[in-house]
Amino acid sequence: MSEAEQKTETPEANPARSGEMIRALVGVAAVSGILISVVFQWTLPAIKANRAEALQKAVFAVIPGVKTVVTFEVTQEGKLVALKEDKEAEEKMYAGYDQQGQLAGVALEAQGQGYQDVIKILYGYNPEKEHVVGINILDSKETPGLGDKIGKDPKFLANFEALDVRLKEDRSGAVHPLEVVKQGTKSKAWQIDSITGATISSKAVGKILNASVPQRLPVVQKNLDTLKEKP
Amino acid sequence: MNTESLGFIFLNATLINNFVLSLFLGICPFLGISGKRDTALRMGAAVTFVMLVSSMAAFGIHHVLVWLDALYLQLIAYIAVIASTVQLVEMFIKKFSPTLFKALGIYLPLITTNCAILGVALFQTLREYSFLQSLVFALGAGVGFTIALGIMAGLREELNLADVPSLVKGAALTLMLAGVMSLAFMGFGGLGG
Amino acid sequence: MQDMAGQTAAPTLETFLEGIWKENPVFIHLLGMCPVLAVSNSAVNALSMGLATTFVLVLSNIVVSSIRNLVPSQVRIAMFIMVIATFVTVAEYLLQTISLEIYAALGAYVPLIVVNCIILGRAESFASKNPILPSILDGLGTGVGFIIAIFMMGALREILGSGSLFGVALFGDQFEPWVVMILPSGGFFVLGFILLILAWTQERMKGEAK
Numbered sequence: 001m002s003e004a005e006q007k008t009e010t011p012e013a014n015p016a017r018s019g020e021m022i023r024a025l026v027g028v029a030a031v032s033g034i035l036i037s038v039v040f041q042w043t044l045p046a047i048k049a050n051r052a053e054a055l056q057k058a059v060f061a062v063i064p065g066v067k068t069v070v071t072f073e074v075t076q077e078g079k080l081v082a083l084k085e086d087k088e089a090e091e092k093m094y095a096g097y098d099q100q101g102q103l104a105g106v107a108l109e110a111q112g113q114g115y116q117d118v119i120k121i122l123y124g125y126n127p128e129k130e131h132v133v134g135i136n137i138l139d140s141k142e143t144p145g146l147g148d149k150i151g152k153d154p155k156f157l158a159n160f161e162a163l164d165v166r167l168k169e170d171r172s173g174a175v176h177p178l179e180v181v182k183q184g185t186k187s188k189a190w191q192i193d194s195i196t197g198a199t200i201s202s203k204a205v206g207k208i209l210n211a212s213v214p215q216r217l218p219v220v221q222k223n224l225d226t227l228k229e230k231p
Numbered sequence: 232m233n234t235e236s237l238g239f240i241f242l243n244a245t246l247i248n249n250f251v252l253s254l255f256l257g258i259c260p261f262l263g264i265s266g267k268r269d270t271a272l273r274m275g276a277a278v279t280f281v282m283l284v285s286s287m288a289a290f291g292i293h294h295v296l297v298w299l300d301a302l303y304l305q306l307i308a309y310i311a312v313i314a315s316t317v318q319l320v321e322m323f324i325k326k327f328s329p330t331l332f333k334a335l336g337i338y339l340p341l342i343t344t345n346c347a348i349l350g351v352a353l354f355q356t357l358r359e360y361s362f363l364q365s366l367v368f369a370l371g372a373g374v375g376f377t378i379a380l381g382i383m384a385g386l387r388e389e390l391n392l393a394d395v396p397s398l399v400k401g402a403a404l405t406l407m408l409a410g411v412m413s414l415a416f417m418g419f420g421g422l423g424g
Numbered sequence: 425m426q427d428m429a430g431q432t433a434a435p436t437l438e439t440f441l442e443g444i445w446k447e448n449p450v451f452i453h454l455l456g457m458c459p460v461l462a463v464s465n466s467a468v469n470a471l472s473m474g475l476a477t478t479f480v481l482v483l484s485n486i487v488v489s490s491i492r493n494l495v496p497s498q499v500r501i502a503m504f505i506m507v508i509a510t511f512v513t514v515a516e517y518l519l520q521t522i523s524l525e526i527y528a529a530l531g532a533y534v535p536l537i538v539v540n541c542i543i544l545g546r547a548e549s550f551a552s553k554n555p556i557l558p559s560i561l562d563g564l565g566t567g568v569g570f571i572i573a574i575f576m577m578g579a580l581r582e583i584l585g586s587g588s589l590f591g592v593a594l595f596g597d598q599f600e601p602w603v604v605m606i607l608p609s610g611g612f613f614v615l616g617f618i619l620l621i622l623a624w625t626q627e628r629m630k631g632e633a634k
Contacts, residue, residue: 024494025506028506029311029506032507032510035510036304036514039514040517043518046521047517047524050521051524115420116248118358143420143603144586144603144606145603252608252609254462255459255461255462256536257458259458259541262454303517307509307510310505310509314501314505346536349535349538353532398623398624398627399623401623402616402619403617403620403623406615406616406619409609410610410613413608413612417609
């Protein structure tokens with residue numbers, strides 16, 4: 001590795017040198033800035049297309065029968081507005097429509113602390129039946145071979161094919177908050193069979209959904225009419 | 232908006248996801264530290280300080296860039312700030328403690344390329360920490376780094392007196408030690424959960 | 425930290441080959457450890473990181489070599505780092521166009537390429553003292569050396585830790601993977617082990633030469 005520049009020279013001793021240094025630094029900074037912004041603009045369309053494709057795939061995985069996806073932004077007042085293209089928004093939800101243009105379900109993101117680090121999930125919600133219809137682990141750093149089974153174990157994932165998340169009359173929360181139970185003891189539609197050896201990760205998924213349900217499902221229900229009309 | 236508590240962020244950065252032993256940041260000084268516990272601790276202190284300053288600057292820069300819609304300049308801006316901070320710290324240490332300056336030697340300017348510092352800036356941006364959360368995160372990262380460095384220096388110091396086969400001495404030994412340390416730190420997983 | 429000998433070299437094959445074996449940046453000079461350990465938990469990730477790093481290395485060598493006579497010595501490190509940071513940012517966007525999945529898998533370690541000591545090291549000790557063509561060769565050679573090192577780690581760790589290579593299962597369902605290999609500690613162990621083997625091989629070769 002190189003030595004640091006000599007700092008024994010004081011700026012006053014070499015005013016000409018200072019000017020040269022500053023010019024050089026500013027020059028490099030300017031050229032760099034230009035190069036980066038050019039490459040950014042040039043690659044933007046391709047990256048946007050990639051992102052849209054990835055989103056489609058993720059939503060298809062959590063809502064069965066989806067053909068097209070429309071992104072909605074949740075406004076401050078709790079209303080839904082269809083988002084164009086790749087625009088950013090604080091809170092989003094993804095409506096999936098089937099071949100006939102009917103609303104098949106809504107995909108929502110949620111995250112929370114798992115065993116090792118934050119787990120990010122995408123889950124599909126069928127507002128008519130008031131069921132969770134699928135989950136997809138978007139990002140997790142759980143222990144490979146143990147905690148990371150939450151994303152791969154087919155029996156665990158099967159828990160989420162028809163999970164009861166009916167809302168109370170006043171829409172303040174779920175009638176039955178989700179329960180994570182020991183593997184094999186699931187008897188009710190709002191229970192989740194945990195994975196043996198990955199209890200904490202399994203419970204984390206339950207916690208994440210329980211936190212997300214009372215917050216986001218009421219918004220979906222309130223705006224059901226907007227959602228049903230495919231934009 | 233990130234909802235992690237401050238205590239958790241600190242614990243996470245220091246132990247659960249230790250910068251050196253879990254995230255593999257700051258390996259160069261970690262491997263190079265030659266078993267002098269004192270130097271290790273001072274290095275850790277210098278790094279922690281640079282982390283704190285860079286964290287604050289990175290927070291400011293990120294928000295300015297968002298406002299200017301020029302996020303693609305983020306990496307360059309971060310690295311420029313880190314390089315400047317290290318220069319300043321170097322001048323500061325040289326002026327106020329020439330002995331420390333000599334002891335740290337080549338390691339001081341190397342802090343610029345210490346992945347851990349850039350790592351702090353990048354992760355705090357990724358996790359959308361608030362200003363206070365970022366500071367606590369930087370502090371935790373620095374403390375965790377110092378802990379890892381301190382333990383490694385202590386181990387190396389002890390091993391200097393032990394009968395280690397010459398083939399293993401040096402980098403291979405340090406890496407094996409690091410592997411065991413990393414395994415041990417995994418025990419912190421789930422803490423505070 | 426060793427100082428890598430910079431020579432004013434003519435563009436020879438030697439320059440290229442040196443980076444691969446004799447002066448391998450990872451195994452001999454112990455540089456660039458962070459990505460080697462962090463991203464080597466699968467062969468695909470390791471290879472992608474190796475290619476991305478080489479991309480930045482070669483381009484920054486070219487630019488540093490081109491401006492080497494215009495750079496005031498006082499600020500050369502700062503300028504080199506800015507050049508490197510520029511190409512890393514470029515690499516980030518290119519990677520996103522090629523594969524979002526790989527980009528996500530590499531995570532924060534892509535921008536961290538900018539502090540990979542290898543790149544700054546080559547800029548400082550070779551590219552800033554040599555014309556463009558040798559610098560390109562040096563960059564390529566060092567890059568290939570890096571790719572070999574990180575790929576070896578990635579392949580080993582994936583085979584032992586996941587029982588697969590490039591995602592293709594090798595051993596069938598009954599295989600109980602050696603999970604620690606894809607954990608951080610596994611990274612340390614495998615690299616330490618490789619260095620041990622190398623040291624042993626060198627001892628053997630020295631012994632035979634006597």
